[in-house]
Amino acid sequence: MPMPFGFIMKETALTQLHVQNGAKMVEFGGWHMPLQFSNIVNEHMAVRKDVGVFDVSHMGDLLISGSGALKLLERLCTRNISKTKIGSARYTHMLNNEGHIIDDMLITPLGNERFFVVPNAARKDVILNWIKENKRPDEQVEIMDMSDSLCCIAVQGPRSAEIAQDLLDTDVSSMKRWKTRMSSPVWCSSEKEPTVAKWSTAPDFDDVGNPHMAWIMVSRTGYTGEDGFEIIMQNHLGPGAWSTLLKRGATPVGLGARDTLRLEKGYLLSGTDFDNDRSTIETGYEWVVDFSKEFIGKDIMLKQKEEGYSLLCGIKVESKGIPRHGFEVWADEKMVSTVTSGGMSPVLETGIAMAYMPEKYQKEGTKVQLVQRTRKMNGVLVKMPFV
Template sequence: MALRTPLYDEHIALGAKMFEFSGWEMPLWYGTITQEHMAVRSSAGIFDVSHMGKILAEGEEGMERLDWLFTRSLTGSRKGRALYSFLLDDSGHIIDDLIATRVSEHGFLIVCNAAKREAVLHWLSANVGGASVTDMTVGLACLAVQGPSSGEIVSGITDLDIYEMKRFKATKTRMRIVDTEREDAGEEMHWASGIEAETEPKGAEALISRTGYTGEDGFEIIMNARTARELWKRILDTGGQRIRPCGLGARDTLRLEMCYLLSGHDFDGGQTPLEAGEDKAIDWNHDFRGKEALLRQRQEEYPRLVAFISVGSGVPREGYEIFSLEKERIGRITSGTLSPVLKKGVGMGYVGEEYSSPGTTLYYGIGGRRIEAVVVEKPFLKR
């Protein structure tokens, strides 16, 4: 049976189209994907992303081993710093991409993809030695407020100076929810004791970070699951006409316009960060598991995840084959959609290095149909 987030009843009340995603019942859309997509690009949207894995790793003895598992140095980061990073196997292949936030001197909250939660838990537990690894997923909820108006909306529900927060900065604060006198509304989040902000003592504690998966300014708010419904309703009430609830359908089209990776699609255990074009998430001065394999790969030719736009009216879809100018099969599409902003078919897929330069003509299709496309620089939208 699929799991449900604390906001399931709210989604049903709002008329959401529900579907099963990575073992969770999640909203696909409330109105249309395009409406929700454009709301985020022009104003703001709120997403329930409580299905994402939330894992706490803490303990002084295991920090060195934990650090070795990530492609960026966790222990070299300041408290409250959120790092986008990878877990790799010894061959340099991606286990998952995730965000690790330093929440105390010897503690990190690791947010991973829902489908990879068990794999990440197992990998961490088997490799961190003296550190404790705790699955916090069910006990914590996560809301993402994204879009140009997200700052002014979130400012209306906390005393925190939102505009002073830098990108990939996180802090613990209190949110002004409707029922602040409930016994559990102010429940302490002791695991984030290292990054508490100076705010009024009333309200629900939450960890808020200036992060997102849409390419717009935005904030992700993690709080105790029991206070999620009040916070969800308060954000919608505060935002009014400036915000609308958004499902995972719009989350996917938004991330694809920015060429952000989707776990299980753009990587599935057989690709490296170099192939995925994410070497910015690698600290080459840091010693990490899988580094030797990546150093060897840097000296060779390897497949590249390219972005391309349809020349005509075609829309690329995952699983379609990619062909060269000579109509030779050279790859497969991993993500594709009709861009609501560009109003063109956009996609990503792995091809040989010789086909990866911007301006290269490709074809894609299924069966006997071939649709022309051109490789472009990432992302599709420049923010």
């Protein structure tokens, strides 16, 4: 889709570095982002076998605080946020009044009635408005949008802990999955930049959002299915961190490989696998729903559980061809669905796809055809993740 006249893409703190390094750049969610640095398959396999680094600074960064923040987030989220410990990131969905997913996100309680929320780039403003619309007059809630002032680098792969340790003064190897810590940036501790050397004590969660102190928040999370870390910092720290990671041997990875990596694991892509049109249980992510509490969209999903629903299923191609978004899915000589996500799996060396299948066609082993005009390829339903 062409951009509106006068549209200016946003740049991350690392965009100019990517351009200088010859990355192929594209528009994504309003941001000027690297699609690939070299070869998508090579970048993909570097993450699976070694370590890769991603610029994911386009993601939203919201700080929700106040005495009414927890109550508001509980009402909006499918997960039970009150059961999430301080310093633990929790993956959740927010639904609209029709029970459809507005966006998926990570929420991390920081203590002192503060919550760090990371929605997708293209949905950040929608989520901001949704939070504001659902805030009740008697609820004390403050919302700080820090998206334009923060940089986020994802370090992913079997060697991610080794490489990430070069940036941080905390022992990342001891961190458990989904845990979050604060750190100071050790890679520039000897530099004399006044914008960097502002910390006098180790930062803690209370420093998140403080423009007068250098802080880093690191979480053992990711979007690749490999071990990894997502490291959020102020923009001025980003270029030094990125350069340090590349010097240590990490492979820079663009959006192209990020998509094939997440597809192999059956991870959802906002705006593609759901777009205000699917509920959480339809995606197969019922594990992120706590039906013991009240939240927007709960009643609709309970009704779906009683009446039945389409389910996002994995399809492995058994013939030549690469399936793409929008391909028709045929079974019993009729069209039964369309592909949401599709592509080539570098690990399996064959095409894979996801599609919402009616109840009759959700069983593993079901044979289907993927069709685009005169192109046809044979496929079979398989359990996800694909690898």
